[in-house]
Each structure stands twice: as structure tokens, then as C-alpha cells.
Amino acid sequence: MQEDGLRSFLWTRRWFVLRDISLAVYKNAASTQALFVIGLREIQSVQRTELKAFAFEIILMNEKVYNFACRSDDEVYAWIDEIYKRLPRTGISGPTNFVHAVHVGVDNDGLFRGLPEEWKGVLQASALSRTDALQNNPQAVMDALNFYTKNMGHGGGHNRAAGQGGAYQVDDESAYETDYIAYEDEEEETVSRPPPRPPIGNKQRRPPPPRHYRDKTQGEYEDRLNSENRRPPLQQRPPASKIRDGRGSPDVPTQSSLSGRGTPDTYAHASPSAESSRNRALSSSRTRVVTDARIAKPINQRIAERSQSATGRPPRSLSRADEDNFDRRDEDFEDAPSKSESTKFLEQYEDDYSNDVVSFSPLQLGASLSAKAQLLSSRSRELLVEKSRENPREQSQNRELERQKRREKRAQEEAAKLEEIEREKRRWEEEVEREKELEIEKERELEKERVAAVAREKEREKEKEREREREREREREKEKELSKQREKEKELAKQQEAKKSESIRWSKMPEDQVMEKLRSVVTPGDPHMVYKKVKKIGQGASGKVYLSKNITDPNAPVVAVKEMTLSKQSRKDLLLNEILIMKDVAHPNIVQYVDSYLFGGDLWLVLEYMEGGQLTDVIDNNKMTEPQIACICTEIIKGLLHLHSKNIIHRDIKSDNVLVGKDGGIKLTDFGFSAKITVTRKQRATFVGTPYWMAPEIVKVKPYGPKVDIWATGILAIECIEGEPPYLDEDPLKAVYLIAANGTPTLKDPDSLSNTFKSYLGRCLEVDVDRRANGEDLLNHPFSRMAVPVHELAVLVKKK
Numbered sequence: 101m102q103e104d105g106l107r108s109f110l111w112t113r114r115w116f117v118l119r120d121i122s123l124a125v126y127k128n129a130a131s132t133q134a135l136f137v138i139g140l141r142e143i144q145s146v147q148r149t150e151l152k153a154f155a156f157e158i159i160l161m162n163e164k165v166y167n168f169a170c171r172s173d174d175e176v177y178a179w180i181d182e183i184y185k186r187l188p189r190t191g192i193s194g195p196t197n198f199v200h201a202v203h204v205g206v207d208n209d210g211l212f213r214g215l216p217e218e219w220k221g222v223l224q225a226s227a228l229s230r231t232d233a234l235q236n237n238p239q240a241v242m243d244a245l246n247f248y249t250k251n252m253g254h255g256g257g258h259n260r261a262a263g264q265g266g267a268y269q270v271d272d273e274s275a276y277e278t279d280y281i282a283y284e285d286e287e288e289e290t291v292s293r294p295p296p297r298p299p300i301g302n303k304q305r306r307p308p309p310p311r312h313y314r315d316k317t318q319g320e321y322e323d324r325l326n327s328e329n330r331r332p333p334l335q336q337r338p339p340a341s342k343i344r345d346g347r348g349s350p351d352v353p354t355q356s357s358l359s360g361r362g363t364p365d366t367y368a369h370a371s372p373s374a375e376s377s378r379n380r381a382l383s384s385s386r387t388r389v390v391t392d393a394r395i396a397k398p399i400n401q402r403i404a405e406r407s408q409s410a411t412g413r414p415p416r417s418l419s420r421a422d423e424d425n426f427d428r429r430d431e432d433f434e435d436a437p438s439k440s441e442s443t444k445f446l447e448q449y450e451d452d453y454s455n456d457v458v459s460f461s462p463l464q465l466g467a468s469l470s471a472k473a474q475l476l477s478s479r480s481r482e483l484l485v486e487k488s489r490e491n492p493r494e495q496s497q498n499r500e501l502e503r504q505k506r507r508e509k510r511a512q513e514e515a516a517k518l519e520e521i522e523r524e525k526r527r528w529e530e531e532v533e534r535e536k537e538l539e540i541e542k543e544r545e546l547e548k549e550r551v552a553a554v555a556r557e558k559e560r561e562k563e564k565e566r567e568r569e570r571e572r573e574r575e576r577e578k579e580k581e582l583s584k585q586r587e588k589e590k591e592l593a594k595q596q597e598a599k600k601s602e603s604i605r606w607s608k609m610p611e612d613q614v615m616e617k618l619r620s621v622v623t624p625g626d627p628h629m630v631y632k633k634v635k636k637i638g639q640g641a642s643g644k645v646y647l648s649k650n651i652t653d654p655n656a657p658v659v660a661v662k663e664m665t666l667s668k669q670s671r672k673d674l675l676l677n678e679i680l681i682m683k684d685v686a687h688p689n690i691v692q693y694v695d696s697y698l699f700g701g702d703l704w705l706v707l708e709y710m711e712g713g714q715l716t717d718v719i720d721n722n723k724m725t726e727p728q729i730a731c732i733c734t735e736i737i738k739g740l741l742h743l744h745s746k747n748i749i750h751r752d753i754k755s756d757n758v759l760v761g762k763d764g765g766i767k768l769t770d771f772g773f774s775a776k777i778t779v780t781r782k783q784r785a786t787f788v789g790t791p792y793w794m795a796p797e798i799v800k801v802k803p804y805g806p807k808v809d810i811w812a813t814g815i816l817a818i819e820c821i822e823g824e825p826p827y828l829d830e831d832p833l834k835a836v837y838l839i840a841a842n843g844t845p846t847l848k849d850p851d852s853l854s855n856t857f858k859s860y861l862g863r864c865l866e867v868d869v870d871r872r873a874n875g876e877d878l879l880n881h882p883f884s885r886m887a888v889p890v891h892e893l894a895v896l897v898k899k900k
């Protein structure tokens with residue numbers, strides 16, 4: 101809609117609710133609060149406006165104007181009707197300026213287009229040809245058709261205006277637009293209405309109005325009018341001729357009377373409902389109908405005045421537009437035709453009709469009616485000029501003054517309005533400018549934020565890169581550590597290889613060289629001069645063992661002398677190896693080396709005397725407890741730790757090579773890696789380096805280290821429990837296979853052991869060397885803490 105006031109140049113979308121006494125305007129359909137409300141009592145007029153294709157205007161009593169744009173003609177009429185229906189009956193004129201257009205044109209081929217069907221029929225039945233339309237006066241043809249259909253029963257529309265001289269315009273593009281003048285009061289109708297026409301042919305019957313009007317509007321509307329019955333029917337009111345001047349047509353059924361409506365009592369009090377209904381009927385004729393204020397209203401005014409003189413009723417007060425039009429008409433009519441000429445025509449015209457003598461061909465009819473229409477218009481002007489002449493000069497001057505005042509007032513109002521618009525425009529421009537600045541500022545802030553975000557992202561990337569660099573550094577460190585570890589392992593392997601090589605060296609050394617080396621190691625002299633044999637205490641593979649006494653020192657402890665005949669020794673290198681190692685180590689858990697002699701083809705090895713003999717015998721003679729076993733194992737581990745600390749691997753740990761003292765002390769012996777053959781353990785004796793105590797890595801011929809002694813200690817612990825090592829009954833080769841295949845051996849009766857002992861065994865008998873415990877780990881194991889004191893092992897030693 102378009103409002104009056106500051107924003108009058110704007111069209112805004114609004115939501116309207118029409119009620120019985122008001123028209124409320126809302127911002128939109130969801131709004132609950134009306135922007136403003138127009139009281140229907142305030143409305144002066146409702147009518148079509150040309151501001152938009154489909155629009156109407158509401159003019160209030162205070163001359164405020166609201167314009168409403170619709171989507172179609174039907175909507176425009178519906179709104180006008182509905183508003184008008186609700187208007188209080190205060191004598192407001194009905195809707196005016198109705199437009200219902202039929203656009204008829206002539207295309208480039210000279211053919212009519214947009215022609216209503218009924219017109220087409222008439223045209224085809226007539227002598228009007230296409231050539232006629234183009235070469236002669238097409239406007240006249242249109243006029244004729246229009247008139248013909250309206251006045252001779254074709255079209256059923258209002259039948260008065262054509263004869264009145266409707267203004268048909270021909271535009272430059274050969275498009276014809278028929279403008280049909282509609283009068284806003286019945287009084288005018290009585291003046292202009294031609295006499296009834298006789299039916300022509302079979303087209304005499306007026307077709308019904310278009311369905312949508314009949315169905316939706318007209319029926320209801322007429323019903324309402326009938327029920328309101330505000331006007332007397334036509335038959336009950338005075339004939340128009342009486343109202344006028346006695347001339348003109350007799351009372352005949354008009355469109356209004358045909359539809360059952362009454363005619364207005366006076367022009368000034370024309371029923372809006374009747375007007376609305378009438379206009380709708382005009383619309384139904386599909387002919388463009390307009391109220392030409394420049395013509396109709398002055399004429400109306402005239403007629404009203406004439407009516408007043410005839411009826412004694414006051415004329416309708418003129419609206420501003422009326423007056424302006426009237427004024428303009430006054431000016432325009434200066435060159436109007438002479439009264440006598442137009443009057444003469446009008447009389448002739450009306451006579452023709454009243455006498456019912458008109459029987460023109462369509463062409464003749466068109467031409468003559470066109471001329472007549474002009475004359476009728478002139479007649480109207482004449483009446484106006486006549487009126488102006490009748491008025492006193494003073495009245496004319498006063499009107500002129502009034503007009504002048506109104507013009508000035510309007511000019512001032514226009515100027516004020518324009519000024520206000522200008523101010524409003526400036527305010528808007530300033531506001532737009534402010535918004536632009538805010539937008540720019542916002543954009544700057546966003547840009548800063550973007551830059552900061554980019555910087556943060558870069559910083560994050562840098563930090564990630566630093567972290568990656570730190571990670572790489574850690575990797576490098578790790579690699580270095582691994583490299584060091586590998587170096588250590590290599591070094592250890594080298595040492596092992598060196599020891600092995602040494603052993604090999606001795607073993608491969610020619611015997612004379614071994615003997616020479618041996619002589620350089622032993623104590624020179626005759627051992628008989630020092631030690632006196634007391635008794636034989638053992639027999640080994642390489643010789644006999646004697647309990648001996650030092651005859652040079654009566655306080656010296658007894659010793660065990662191992663006497664070996666060199667000629668019987670196939671591995672003299674092992675004897676040399678044993679002496680060299682034993683001289684190098686001294687530990688409470690290692691049998692102490694005392695002396696050695698090479699005399700008379702015999703090698704004497706003088707050792708600390710261990711009264712309890714071999715652990716194997718202790719095991720055979722005793723059922724040991726876990727704490728006793730724990731003590732034995734712990735003592736062995738201590739001796740191994742010493743050896744290992746000396747980079748010496750015993751390589752032949754077994755119960756045979758562990759001696760027990762009379763006080764229960766446990767000591768390692770037999771460092772020559774020599775095979776041991778005893779009377780009771782023949783199998784062991786038959787193999788050098790018996791395999792039953794061997795670690796998997798040895799039997800798999802892998803590099804090995806001190807942990808082979810840990811594995812062997814575990815097997816020794818099983819000996820303590822079960823009396824012998826696993827697979828002892830198996831062939832040695834199969835034993836090797838089983839060790840390699842089974843890895844950790846199973847116990848015969850695991851349930852008889854404590855979990856602590858089993859855990860200890862598991863730590864010793866771990867196939868994976870790295871996971872296998874070392875000496876320190878075992879000393880810290882709970883099983884080691886179960887150990888009895890060493891002296892408690894003395895009970896296990898058989899008294900000799």
C-alpha cells in the first residue's frame with residue numbers, strides 16, 4: 101500500500117483486515133498489533149486509481165489518501181465492494197473510476213486482436229471488412245461496435261455511455277483501448293440514457309453477466325440490496341423526464357431496474373450500494389469503464405443543479421476534484437460549440453430514439469454516432485458555459501479567488517511535503533552512510549581477526565614443526581642408544597669369542613707348549629715335602645682326591661689334593677685352564693685354590709677341603725625343603741655373580757660341581773670345563789659338557805652369555821626337587837632336541853611347589869635371554885628371601 105504523508109512515494113507490503121466498522125492495517129499476516137486503523141466512518145470515497153495496474157484508493161474525510169495495490173481487477177473490485185458494503189449510509193458517493201478493460205488492437209496484418217466474441221460476430225455479419233478497418237476509420241468501427249453491442253442488446257452492459265460519446269483512443273502502436281464513461285449517479289443516467297432499442301435479429305437477448313460476478317458477488321449483492329430496499333423501485337419514483345425538464349425518454353427498464361434495484365432519490369444521495377452493483381454490472385460487460393471526472397462530474401454538477409431547480413433538493417456538495425475539474429472545464433469550454441447547434445443535435449438525437457426510427461447499418465451507425473458523441477460532449481460543455489453565463493460576475497471572481505487560494509495552499513502543501521521528503525531522503529542517506537561506515541569498520545575488524553587467525557595458524561604450524569623436530573631428535577637419541585647397546589653386545593660377543601678363542605687356543609696349543617705353560621703356573625718343588633695324604637676321599641675322571649695335611653704347618657687346615665697323572669690326560673689344556681681361572685678367583689662361594697705342583701709326571705691340585713662333598717650326594721641323601729633349596733640357589737648365585745663380575749662364565753653349573761662344606765657352605769668348583777665322570781652318573785661322565793643343564797641358546801648354537809649359568813641354576817633347583825635334571829633318562833641328543841623344542845621344561849609335580857618357587861624357576865628358565873633374570877634379579881626374588889641360613893644346610897651333610 102501507499103500511505104499519505106512522508107512516505108507517500110513508497111509502496112509497502114501490508115496485511116489488511118476489513119471489519120464491520122474499520123479497516124486495520126498490519127505489518128504482515130503474523131502481526132497482532134495493527135499499524136493503524138481506518139474507521140469506515142472516516143472514509144469519504146473508495147475508488148479505482150491509476151497509480152498501479154490494479155489499485156484503488158481510499159480518501160478520508162480529512163482528504164488523506166491511502167492507495168492499495170492488488171493483484172487483479174477482481175481483487176480491486178472485491179475490495180471496493182466489501183469496503184463499500186460496510187460504509188455507513190451517509191450519502192457518500194459510490195465507487196467511481198471503475199475500470200474493466202478490453203484492449204482491442206489491430207496487428208500489422210490489419211487484423212483485430214483482443215476483440216470480444218460478441219463483437220467478432222457482429223463484425224463478421226456486417227459490411228465492415230479488414231480493409232475498411234484499416235483504410236477508413238478504425239476508431240469509428242470500434243465506436244460502432246461498442247455502441248451496437250451495448251445499445252442493441254449485444255453485450256448486456258450499460259447502454260447509455262456510447263451514445264454519450266465514449267472517448268476511444270488509438271495509440272501509436274495501433275492498439276485500441278475503449279474507454280467507457282460511467283456516471284456516478286442515476287440522475288445523470290436519466291439525462292443521458294437513450295431510448296430503448298428494439299431487438300435486432302436473434303441477438304436481442306442480453307447475455308448473462310460473467311459467472312464469477314453472478315456467482316460470487318452479484319447474487320449476494322442484489323439480495324442484500326433487495327433486503328435493504330433503501331430505494332424505491334424505478335416504477336415508484338418519478339420519471340426521469342419529470343425530474344429533468346420534461347424532455348427525454350419515457351420510463352423504461354434500465355440496467356438498474358432490470359436488476360431489481362431502485363434508483364437514487366437524488367443525485368447527491370445516490371446509494372453507494374446501487375452504484376457498486378451497477379458498476380459491477382458494467383464490468384461484467386468486459387468493457388473498459390472509467391469515470392472521466394473531466395467530463396462526467398461537471399455534467400453531473402450541472403444536472404444536479406438542474407435537478408435541484410426541478411425538485412427543490414440541494415445539489416451534492418462538490419469534492420475538490422470536482423471543483424477543479426469544473427474549473428478546468430470552464431477554461432476549456434471557452435471554444436465550445438454554439439448552444440443552438442449542439443442543442444439542436446441532442447434534440448434530434450433524442451427524438452430519433454424516442455421515435456424508434458434508428459435503423460442504421462453498423463457502418464453508418466458508427467460514423468453517425470461518433471459525430472453525435474462529439475455533439476453530445478459539446479452539449480454538455482454548452483450547459484456549463486450557459487451556467488457560467490447565468491452566474492453573476494462577482495460569483496465568478498469569488499470562485500477565481502477561491503481557486504487561487506486553493507492553488508496557493510496546495511502549492512504550499514506540496515512544497516512542505518517535498519521539503520519533508522527531501523529531509524527524509526537526507527536522513528536516509530545519512531543513515532545509509534553510517535551503515536556503510538559501520539560495515540567498513542566491521543570489515544576492518546574482520547580483516548584484523550583474519551590476519552590474527554592466520555598468524556595463530558602459522559604459530560601453530562611452527563609449534564608443530566618444532567614438536568616434529570623434537571620428535572626427530574628423540575628418535576636420533578634413541579637410535580644412538582640402540583647403537584651403543586649394539587656396540588656393547590658386539591663387545592661382549594667379542595669378549596666371549598676371545599674367551600672361547602682362548603680356550604680353543606689352549607686346546608689347540610701343542611701339548612709341549614701347554615706343558616711349558618703349565619710348569620710356569622704351578623709351584624715348583626716336591627709336594628710330598630709339604631702335604632701328607634691322610635685318606636682318599638674321591639675318584640674323578642682325571643684322578644684321585646685325597647684328604648691331605650700340611651706337614652709344614654700344623655695349624656694349616658686340611659686340604660683336598662687332586663692328583664692327576666698327566667700322561668693319562670687327553671685334555672691337558674683343560675687342566676691348565678682350570679688352574680689359571682681358580683688362581684684368579686677368590687670368593688666364599690667358590691672352592692678356594694690353594695696350590696698346585698707338577699711332579700713326577702703328576703699334576704697336584706691342592707684345594708679347599710669341602711667335607712660335605714658334592715651337592716649331588718646331598719640331593720641323593722636328603723629330601724630338601726624349599727627354604728633349603730632357596731638357600732643353596734642363593735649361595736650359588738652369589739658365587740656366579742662373582743664369576744660373572746670377573747667376566748668368567750662357569751658353563752658347567754650342575755650339582756656335581758657344587759661342593760658342600762661341613763658348616764653347610766655351598767661352593768662352586770671344577771672350572772676346567774672338563775667332563776666329569778662319576779660312578780653313579782655315568783651318562784654325565786660320558787659326555788663332555790653334558791647337555792641336560794644347557795640353556796636353549798647353547799643347544800641352538802647361538803651366542804650366549806653369563807645367563808647360561810642362570811638357566812643351569814634353575815635346572816639345579818629342579819634337581820633339588822626331583823633328584824635329577826629333566827630329560828636325564830633320554831638320550832643326550834634327544835635331550836638337546838627337547839630343550840630346543842620345549843624350551844622351559846615342565847615339572848613333574850608342580851602342585852607340590854609354592855608359587856614363589858615356581859615363579860623363581862620361571863625367572864631362571866626363561867627361554868628369552870633378555871627376559872631371563874640375572875643374578876641380581878634372583879637375589880631380589882621373594883624365593884631368595886625364603887632361604888634358610890647357610891648353617892642350617894649342615895644337617896644335610898652326611899657325617900663322614
Ligand SMILES: Nc1ncnc2c1ncn2[C@@H]1O[C@H](COP(=O)(O)OP(=O)(O)OP(=O)(O)O)[C@@H](O)[C@H]1O
Nearest residue numbers: 638639640641642645660708709710713775776777
Ligand atoms: N675339594 C674337595 N673337597 C672334598 N672332597 C672333594 C673335593 N674335591 C673333590 N672331592 C671329592 O672327590 C671326588 C672326585 O672329585 P673330582 O673333582 O675328581 O671328581 P670329578 O669332577 O668327577 O673328576 P674330574 O674333575 O677329573 O672330572 C668328588 O666326588 C668329591 O667327593
